[in-house]
Amino acid sequence: MSAKHHENRDFRQYLREDNDDLQRYFRKLRTCAAITADALKCNDNCVAVRRKRIHVDSNDRVDAALGKEKDTVMDCVKQMKEFTGIIEKQIEINGESKNRLIRDFTLKQEAVSLDHRAAAVAVDSKYQSRRANFDADNLELRDVGPLQRMSEYQEWVENTAVNLNASSKARTRSRKIVQRLIATMRDLAQVMRQEAINVENTLKDSIRTWNEWRDSLQGQLNAKDKDIKVADAAIEEISMSLRLKGSPLQIALARQNQRCLRPGIELCNDKAQHALQAELNNLKSSMLSLELSLDKAKESRRKLDGDRYKLQRKLEICQQNVAVDYELLRQIRATYPQEIQLSGFLVGELPKAIVK
Incomplete structure (x- = not known):
């Protein structure tokens, strides 16, 4: 071979x-x-x-x-x-x-x-x-x-x-x-x-x-909650002041009405009348000032509610996005x-x- x-x-x-x-x-x-x-x-x-x-x-x-x-x-x-x-x-x-x-x-x-x-x-x-068996003349071996x-x-x-x-x-x-x-x-x-x-x-x-x-939003949300508590306390205080001013005003009005029943009231323009009128004007002015303050406090309270809602919404969005990224990192990316x-x-x- x-x-x-x-x-x-x-x-x-x-x-x-x-x-x-x-x-x-x-x-x-x-x-x-x-x-x-x-x-x-x-x-x-x-x-x-x-x-x-x-x-x-x-x-x-x-x-x-x-x-x-x-x-x-x-x-x-x-x-x-x-x-x-x-x-x-x-x-x-x-x-x-x-x-x-x-x-x-x-x-x-x-x-x-x-x-x-x-x-x-x-x-x-x-x-x-x-x-x-072969012919030797015709066969060559x-x-x-x-x-x-x-x-x-x-x-x-x-x-x-x-x-x-x-x-x-x-x-x-x-x-x-x-x-x-x-x-x-x-x-x-x-x-x-x-x-x-x-x-x-x-x-x-x-x-x-x-x-x-998220931590920043949570801090802002906590601060808003404190501001809301302060605003609620201010509204309650103003409301209490209005209630306290109501009785003196009613008394002053009653006194003035009683003096108006005197005969010859048109000639009754003494110091007592002036004092009653001044007291009544002072009480009305105080009541008006308190009502304006109450309106401003309520408006501020509504604004705080709106700001808090926006912060709460942002916080929810932030938490949702953090949860999504955590899911990616800890579960999906692990595969x-x-x-x-x-x-x-x-x-x-x-x-x-x-x-x-």
Whole structure:
């Protein structure tokens, strides 16, 4: 058996090993693609949950970070699809190279077998008895093998060399693809994880900002509650003063009415009358002043109620937005794959259902 024949067998073994490695890393790539799809789903869920926020700018830093993260993940998915196409094409090339080597190996075995049988015709004892049955004048038998073995035809040798060369190129390309795949997927995993860290840091900053605003609003709300209590106390005090002023006013009016019943009242313009009139005017002026103060106090109270309602509404919005960002950070973002998973090369094989 020729050296090319042995080399063919070795190359088939090497090609099988390289192709098995390529298949294994292809499964890893599909694992990575599935995990990256989970990362994209996590991003979409974050965007959907953030729509629950109230009265906020739709283009804040968190939304911008989520948008950038989605663009990065989509770019990674695109590169994975490109690698998938390259690997599928290379697997097909490896299969063709393997089939050519197997066909070449099979034909060489047949040729070697025919060479052995041809050489045995002249020397094997079982063929000696058949010579007597042939016409010696018309039959020429050789006591040696054929002038050229079928397995050593020049075109067969050249074809074997071409197949071995193609197999060597396929092996080299397979190894290069695997090396590029490993390096690229690890780089992509680092990029995606870095974007995820940026999103989480932005979320933490957003939560801290919302918490500070919530605490500020809570402080303002407490101050408004104190002002409302002061206003209520002032209204109660003014109302009490009005009630206290009511009795003296009634007495002054009663006195004046009684004096008006005297005969010749038109001539009654003494000091007592002047004192009663002055007292009545003073009481009316005090009552009017108290009523104006009460109106102002009630108006101030209504304004405080309006301000408190606005603060309460802002506080509810702030609490809602803090709850949304907390939900993103503690629940949804917790499902984002880690870098070791995104790389796909330190994770177990995919389940058979996914591989199929």
